[in-house]
Amino acid sequence: MEGSILQYGYIVKGFLGALFASITAGLAGTYIVSKRMVFLSGGISHASFGGIGIGYFAGINPVLGAAVFSILSALGIEYLSVRHKIREDSAIGILWAFGMATGIIFIYLTPGYTPNLMGYLFGSILTVTNTDIIALGIMSLILIIYFGVFYRTILYLSFDEMFARTYSVYVNIFKYVTTALVALTIVLNIRMAGVVLVISLLTIPPNIAMLFTKVYSRIIVLSVIAGFAGTAAGYIVAYFAGIPVGATIIFTLSVIWGAAKYINIVVKRSAPVKSSATGDRNN
Amino acid sequence: MHSLSASYDNNIVLQDVNFRVGENDFIGVIGPNGGGKTTLLKIILGLIKPVKGTIVFNSDLIDRTGIGYLPQNPTGDINYPVTVTDVILSGMMMRKKIISRMSFSDRKRAGEVIEELGLTEVEGSSLNELSGGQLQRVYLGRAIIANPKLLLLDEPGNFVDSAFENDFYEKLKDLNNRMAILMVSHDIGIISSHVKSYACVNRGLHYHPSSEITNEQLLAYGCPIQLITHGEVPHTVLKYHN
Numbered sequence: 001m002e003g004s005i006l007q008y009g010y011i012v013k014g015f016l017g018a019l020f021a022s023i024t025a026g027l028a029g030t031y032i033v034s035k036r037m038v039f040l041s042g043g044i045s046h047a048s049f050g051g052i053g054i055g056y057f058a059g060i061n062p063v064l065g066a067a068v069f070s071i072l073s074a075l076g077i078e079y080l081s082v083r084h085k086i087r088e089d090s091a092i093g094i095l096w097a098f099g100m101a102t103g104i105i106f107i108y109l110t111p112g113y114t115p116n117l118m119g120y121l122f123g124s125i126l127t128v129t130n131t132d133i134i135a136l137g138i139m140s141l142i143l144i145i146y147f148g149v150f151y152r153t154i155l156y157l158s159f160d161e162m163f164a165r166t167y168s169v170y171v172n173i174f175k176y177v178t179t180a181l182v183a184l185t186i187v188l189n190i191r192m193a194g195v196v197l198v199i200s201l202l203t204i205p206p207n208i209a210m211l212f213t214k215v216y217s218r219i220i221v222l223s224v225i226a227g228f229a230g231t232a233a234g235y236i237v238a239y240f241a242g243i244p245v246g247a248t249i250i251f252t253l254s255v256i257w258g259a260a261k262y263i264n265i266v267v268k269r270s271a272p273v274k275s276s277a278t279g280d281r282n283n
Numbered sequence: 284m285h286s287l288s289a290s291y292d293n294n295i296v297l298q299d300v301n302f303r304v305g306e307n308d309f310i311g312v313i314g315p316n317g318g319g320k321t322t323l324l325k326i327i328l329g330l331i332k333p334v335k336g337t338i339v340f341n342s343d344l345i346d347r348t349g350i351g352y353l354p355q356n357p358t359g360d361i362n363y364p365v366t367v368t369d370v371i372l373s374g375m376m377m378r379k380k381i382i383s384r385m386s387f388s389d390r391k392r393a394g395e396v397i398e399e400l401g402l403t404e405v406e407g408s409s410l411n412e413l414s415g416g417q418l419q420r421v422y423l424g425r426a427i428i429a430n431p432k433l434l435l436l437d438e439p440g441n442f443v444d445s446a447f448e449n450d451f452y453e454k455l456k457d458l459n460n461r462m463a464i465l466m467v468s469h470d471i472g473i474i475s476s477h478v479k480s481y482a483c484v485n486r487g488l489h490y491h492p493s494s495e496i497t498n499e500q501l502l503a504y505g506c507p508i509q510l511i512t513h514g515e516v517p518h519t520v521l522k523y524h525n
Contacts, residue, residue: 150382152372152384152385155373156373159360159373160373162358163352164376166328210364214364214365215366
């Protein structure tokens with residue numbers, strides 16, 4: 001009886017985690033994929049490992065350390081590339097490696113036991129606490145409100161930042177706030193997918209959605225649905241097969257993307273050829 | 284624009300500029316590279332603060348919501364998941380606050396602009412599905428959707444698809460019936476048959492109240508521009524134009 005209750009709680013926790021992960025990853029992921037910020041987000045996720053290491057060493061919640069480290073990394077990359085004219089890809093590469101190195105050094109220096117690094121690197125539902133689920137739920141709510149209220153502003157700013165500067169003095173504020181929210185989303189999903197794999201949780205669902213629609217709001221909705229399907233299926237498979245959950249989720253999402261891409265190609269091939277109404281492109 | 288000066292890194296780019304744009308003016312802003320043409324537009328848009336002087340708009344401080352802008356090279360990502368209607372609607376952001384929703388009347392206005400610019404067939408398309416001419420009209424639509432009093436065009440010749448050039452300038456002629464137009468160009472041979480007057484900008488600004496301008500007048504205004512001929516068409520261009 002006790003076992004079944006534990007099992008029931010475990011499944012509920014997994015599904016709630018999958019739901020909130022897909023909502024947060026769907027919203028933040030659509031932003032980073034559309035704005036071609038995937039590499040930046042990869043840098044943020046790996047840099048956050050430095051915060052995990054410092055968190056362990058200082059005896060504070062590693063996720064809190066990762067959150068602070070990732071936000072500072074995200075803003076640091078923007079600062080280095082804009083103010084100090086360092087190429088953005090170089091700035092990302094530097095902070096990516098610096099974060100990983102910092103994490104390894106501080107975990108090595110932490111006295112006592114060696115923490116379960118595999119859980120942070122590749123994700124493990126066993127390390128997901130109720131607090132993590134609540135934090136992901138709150139993050140889902142924040143992102144839904146943020147994207148709901150500022151939808152048009154975010155859409156147009158991401159599409160054409162230079163033009164946005166001609167009518168809004170809030171461009172930099174929106175850029176930094178949205179980047180910080182992306183960084184937080186990445187950190188909160190690290191428990192599910194791990195530092196190494198979390199970026200796929202944000203990038204695969206929007207890429208599945210973009211195969212079927214070009215409208216931003218629909219991409220968000222489809223991303224959440226695809227993300228939930230992949231995450232929940234991956235979680236169930238991982239549970240019954242006894243294999244790492246983060247890797248299984250990403251593997252499942254990749255398979256869904258492959259299937260969706262195949263369907264997309266078949267549909268396009270079988271569709272009647274449309275006569276071009278667009279004429280020659282000269283620009 | 285009264286006694287206006289602007290600088291970049293302590294180098295004066297515009298000095299003591301006095302300039303007035305009236306209703307239904309169509310002014311070609313000409314001058315050499317680095318003479319301050321684009322700076323002039325950026326000051327009007329509020330992207331650069333003048334170091335001296337003021338800009339007034341109908342006796343009030345300039346209101347950017349009354350200005351439409353077509354940049355030299357629109358920087359929008361054509362692969363971004365956004366439709367033609369969305370891009371044109373983004374021109375309404377001039378009049379919106381940061382918490383912005385598009386109303387029924389905004390969408391109705393977008394429909395009117397789409398129809399006016401002949402984009403009805405592609406209103407739901409992505410930008411990467413459009414021809415150069417269609418793309419140019421989309422950005423023009425974004426500039427005019429909010430019914431600006433003043434339309435700023437920065438070197439549209441660089442961007443205009445040659446196949447649609449005549450259509451584009453004809454459209455500007457229509458628009459000029461309801462808004463003033465300030466058009467920066469390096470090639471006054473092309474714009475001379477469309478503009479009503481010139482502003483020659485080379486650190487200072489000289490206003491020329493006619494569409495006809497001679498080489499001597501250009502030299503007197505400090506604009507090193509030469510009159511040349513391509514075939515049988517008299518052509519007035521920048522000194523270093525090929």
